[in-house]
Amino acid sequence: MTNVTLNPQQPKTAEMAQRMDEVKGRSLWADARTRFLRNKAAMVSLVVLVLVAGFAFFGHALSPWDNETIDWDVLGNVKEMGKPSLANGHFFGFDDSGRDLYNRVVQGTRISLMVGVVGALIAVFVGTTYGAVAGFIGGRVDNAMMRFVDIAMSIPYMFVLILLLVVFGRSIGMLFVGIGLTAWLDMSRIVRGQTLSIKNKEFIEAAVATGVPWFTIIRRHVVPNLLGVVVVYATLLVPQMILTESFISFLGLGVQEPLTSWGALISEGTSTMGYGTLWQLFFPLGFFVISIFAFFFIGDGLRDALDPKDR
Amino acid sequence: MFSFIIRRLAVAIPTLLVLLILSFYLMQFAPGGPFTSERPLPPQVLANIEAKYGLDQPTWKQLLSYITGIVTEFDFGPSYKYKDRTVNDIIAQGFPVTLTYGTIAFALAIIVGGALGIAAAIRQNTWLDYFAVGFTIGAQVLPNFVMAPILILIFTLWLGLLPGGGWNGGQWNHVIMPVIALSTSYMASVARLTRSSMLEVLRSNFIRTARAKGLPENVIIWRHALKPAILPVVSYLGPAFVAMVTGSFIIDSIFSTGGIGYFYVNAAFNRDYAVMMGLTFLLGSMTILFNMVVDILYAWIDPKIRL
Numbered sequence: 274m275t276n277v278t279l280n281p282q283q284p285k286t287a288e289m290a291q292r293m294d295e296v297k298g299r300s301l302w303a304d305a306r307t308r309f310l311r312n313k314a315a316m317v318s319l320v321v322l323v324l325v326a327g328f329a330f331f332g333h334a335l336s337p338w339d340n341e342t343i344d345w346d347v348l349g350n351v352k353e354m355g356k357p358s359l360a361n362g363h364f365f366g367f368d369d370s371g372r373d374l375y376n377r378v379v380q381g382t383r384i385s386l387m388v389g390v391v392g393a394l395i396a397v398f399v400g401t402t403y404g405a406v407a408g409f410i411g412g413r414v415d416n417a418m419m420r421f422v423d424i425a426m427s428i429p430y431m432f433v434l435i436l437l438l439v440v441f442g443r444s445i446g447m448l449f450v451g452i453g454l455t456a457w458l459d460m461s462r463i464v465r466g467q468t469l470s471i472k473n474k475e476f477i478e479a480a481v482a483t484g485v486p487w488f489t490i491i492r493r494h495v496v497p498n499l500l501g502v503v504v505v506y507a508t509l510l511v512p513q514m515i516l517t518e519s520f521i522s523f524l525g526l527g528v529q530e531p532l533t534s535w536g537a538l539i540s541e542g543t544s545t546m547g548y549g550t551l552w553q554l555f556f557p558l559g560f561f562v563i564s565i566f567a568f569f570f571i572g573d574g575l576r577d578a579l580d581p582k583d584r
Numbered sequence: 585m586f587s588f589i590i591r592r593l594a595v596a597i598p599t600l601l602v603l604l605i606l607s608f609y610l611m612q613f614a615p616g617g618p619f620t621s622e623r624p625l626p627p628q629v630l631a632n633i634e635a636k637y638g639l640d641q642p643t644w645k646q647l648l649s650y651i652t653g654i655v656t657e658f659d660f661g662p663s664y665k666y667k668d669r670t671v672n673d674i675i676a677q678g679f680p681v682t683l684t685y686g687t688i689a690f691a692l693a694i695i696v697g698g699a700l701g702i703a704a705a706i707r708q709n710t711w712l713d714y715f716a717v718g719f720t721i722g723a724q725v726l727p728n729f730v731m732a733p734i735l736i737l738i739f740t741l742w743l744g745l746l747p748g749g750g751w752n753g754g755q756w757n758h759v760i761m762p763v764i765a766l767s768t769s770y771m772a773s774v775a776r777l778t779r780s781s782m783l784e785v786l787r788s789n790f791i792r793t794a795r796a797k798g799l800p801e802n803v804i805i806w807r808h809a810l811k812p813a814i815l816p817v818v819s820y821l822g823p824a825f826v827a828m829v830t831g832s833f834i835i836d837s838i839f840s841t842g843g844i845g846y847f848y849v850n851a852a853f854n855r856d857y858a859v860m861m862g863l864t865f866l867l868g869s870m871t872i873l874f875n876m877v878v879d880i881l882y883a884w885i886d887p888k889i890r891l
Contacts, residue, residue, distance in 0.1 A: 427599045429871040431830045432864045433606070439852045439860065440610045516727055523729045524833055524849055536729070543733040543838065547741065547748075554733060565725040 305501075308578040315574025318567035325564050329386055332379035337362040340376035341531065352549050357556075365556045368538075369545045377533055378556050384528060385515050385535040385561075388448065389568075392514035395453040397507045400460025401499065405491050407461070408468030419465065422458050430455040434517075438526050448527050452517055456510060463506060467499050501579040508575055512568035519561065535561040588883065592876045603868045604861075608647050611857040637662065637858075650861075660862030665854045671862035674847050681751055682843035685759055685835065686828040689767035693824060697771040698817060701778025705786060705813075706805060716775055723772030728831045732765040732838040749840040762835045770824045774817055782813040811885065818882050822875040829867050 309315060333339070344367065346354065355367030357374075365374035407418040434451040441447050471477065472495065480490050519536030521527035528534040535557050542554030625633070634640045641649075653659040660671035704716035726734075739761060740748035752758045785791065786809055794804045832845035840846075844863060851859035 423595065424599050424602060427595070427872055427875060428603050428606075429826060429829075429868045431826075431833075432603075432868055435848075435852055436607055436610050436860065436864065439855065440613055520727065520729060520830075520834070524837060524852075526849070526852060539729065539733070543736075546733060546737055551737070554737075558730065558733075562725045562730070569721075569724055 305575075305578040309574055312574040312577065314570045318570035318574070321563060322567045322571065325382065325560065325567070326386065328560075329379060329382040332382070333376060336364065336373065336375050336379075338373040338376055340372060340380050342373070343371045344373075345371065355550065357552050366550075366552045368553055369541060369550065374553060374556060377538065378560060381533045381535050381538045381557060382560055382564075384445070384532060385518060386564075388445070388452070388518040388534065389511040389515040392449060392452045392456060392518070393507050393510040395449070396456035396460050396510055396514075397503060399453070400457035401464050401496060401503055403457065404461035404464030404466075405468050405495050405499065408465035409472055409487065409491050409495060411469075411472075415465070419462075422461055425455070426458050434521065435526060438521070443526055443529050445528055445532065448518060448521065452514055456514065460503075460506060460510070463502060464499055467502055468495055471495055471498050505572065505576045505579055508568065509572040512565045512572070515561075515565065515568075589876075589880060592879060596872050596876050599872055600865075600869050603872075604651065604865055605647065607861050607864050608650065609643075611861060612643055637664065654865065660865070661858050663856055664858050665851070665856040671859050674859060675844070675862070675866060678842060678844035678847050681841055682829075682832045682836075682845065685762045685766065685841065685843070686832060688759065689763045689770075689831075690824060690828050692763060693767040693770040693774055694817065694821070696767075697774030698778050698814070700771075701775040702782055702805070702810070702813070704775070704779045705782035708783065713779075716779060720772040720776040720779075723769050726772075727769050728765050729834045729838070731768050732761070732834060735761045735765055736838070749838070751841045751843075758839075758841070762839050762841055765838075766828065766831045766835055770827055774820060774824070777816040777820055778813065781816045782809065785809045785813045815882070815886055818878065818885060821881075822878040825874045825878075826871050829871060 355363075355371070357364060357366035363373050363375065365378055368374045368377050403418065403422075407415045434455070437451045437454075438447055477490065477494055480494055485493075515535070518527060518534060519539065522534045522536030523540040525537075525540065528537050538557035539554065539561060542551075542557060546554050631640070639646070650661065653661060658672075660675070662670045663674060666674075700716050700719070704713040707713055736748045739746040746757050746761055750758055791804060791809055794808050799808075830845075832843050833849050834845070835841060836843045836846035837849055844867070847859060848863045848867075850856070851863070
C-alpha cells in the first residue's frame, strides 16, 4: 500500500533534484568564468600570454642556432652583418657579442617569466599563510604580527634588495629571496583583512564547535574563501615582479651572464643603440611591453570577474 | 594631531634603526672586504689601513661610533674606494642633481597627471577622456628604464635635438629628458587615480545637491569636488617619492647625470660599503620621513580619518 503511493513520487524528487542542480550550476567560479570569457581585452591578452609562454618553452626548437655560440665573423661588424634575417635563420639578428639574438630572447623570456611567476607564488604562499594566521588568531598575536609587517613595509625595500645582492653575490637565487622577502607583505595585509570578516561567519563557528584544530580550519575553511582576492592580487603581482627584476637586471645587479633576462637584454640594447643596432633593443623591449600589458589586462579582467561588489 | 605625530615618530625611529643595523650587519657578512684587490696587500699595510678606518675594532663598537657620528655631526665617514673623499662629499656632489630633476619630475607627475585626470573626469567619454585612459594604460608598461632609451633614440639619435646625457650644471636641455623619463609612468598613475576618484565624487549626493541649488559648474568642481577627489593622489605621494629616489638609479646610469643614484650603483659594484650604507641610510630615512609627512597630510585633508 505504501509502496504504491511512494513509487510515483520517487522519480519526481530525483528529477527535481536534478533540475535544482542545473540552476545551482552558476557557482561563483562559473559566473566569474563567463564574465572573464566575455572580456575581450583579457581574452586576447590570455592568448598573447600563452603564445609568449610557448615561445619561452619551445622557441629554441624553431631556430637552427643556440644561445651560446659566438659567430666570430659577425663579431666586430654586427651593424652590417648581424641584421635580422629569415634566410640564415637568425630571426632577430645578432647581439653585440655575436650570439644569436633570437635564442637569447627566448632564454631571457624564460627567466623573466620564471622570476615573475615563482616570485609571485612565493609571495602568495607566505603572505596568505601569514595573513590568515594573524587574522584568525587575532588579539595580541595579530597585533604583534601586523606591527612587524608595518615596520618591514616602511623599510625602503629597493635598498635592502640591492644590499642583499651586493653582500651575498649577484645570482638568481638571491634575486628570488630578495624580491620574495618584500612582496608578501601587501598580500598578508589583504588576506588578514579578509580573514577578519570571514572568521565570524557561522560555518567557522560550526567548525570550532565540532573541534576542528585551528590550523585545519584555516586551511580547509578560511583559505578557500579567500581565493578570489588572492588570485586577483597574484596576477597583478606577476608583472610587478617582472618589473622589479628587470629594473635590477637593467642596473646590472640582477641576472648575470651567461644567463639573461628582459631587463638585461634591454640594458644591452640600450648601450649599443648608438651604433645603429636597434634590433638589439626592439626585440626584447617588444616582448617585455607586450607581456606586461597582457598581465595587466588579465589581472584587470579577473578583478572585474571576481569582484563581488560588481555582481 | 600632536599625539598622532608622536606615534608615527615612535614607529619611524625604530624603523630607521632597524634599517641602519640591518645594513651594517649585512655588510659585515659580505665576503671580501673593501680592500681586497687583485694584488693582495702586505699584512702590515692592510692592518694599518684597517686601523685607520676603525675596522680593527669589534663590530658593535664600529656600529656605535658610526651611529654617534651620524647623529651628532651628520658624518657618514670616509669612502673606502675614493681615498680622497668622504661620504658627505659624495652626498654634497650628487644630491643637488638628484633633487633638481627629482623635484621637477615629482611636481610634473602630480600637476599634469592630476589636471589630466580631472579634465578626463569632467569631460567623460570625449576624445580627451579616451586620450587620458589610453595614456594611463600605455604608460603602465613604460617604466623609466624603458622610457629613457626610447627618448634618447628619438630626440638624440634620430632628431638630434637634445643631448643624450650629462648634466652641464642643470641646463634645461640636459634636464628635460631625465624628467620626462622619470615622471611618465607616475604621471599616468596619478591621472588614473584622480580620474576614477573624481568620477566617483561627481556622482555622489552632495554634488547632486550642489547642482540642484544651482551652483555654477566650476564652483562645484573646484570648491566641492576637488578636495575629496584628491585624497587618493595624496596617498600616492609616498610611493611616488620612493619611485623618484629609486628611479634616479636608472636615470643616472642612462643619462650620466651624476646624481646620487650613480654613486649608489657604483658603490654596489665596487663594494664600497661606507658609501652604500651612508646613502641607504640617507635615502631610507628620507623615504620614511616623507611617508610620515604624507600620512599627516592625509589626516589633515580628510577629517574622517581618526588620528
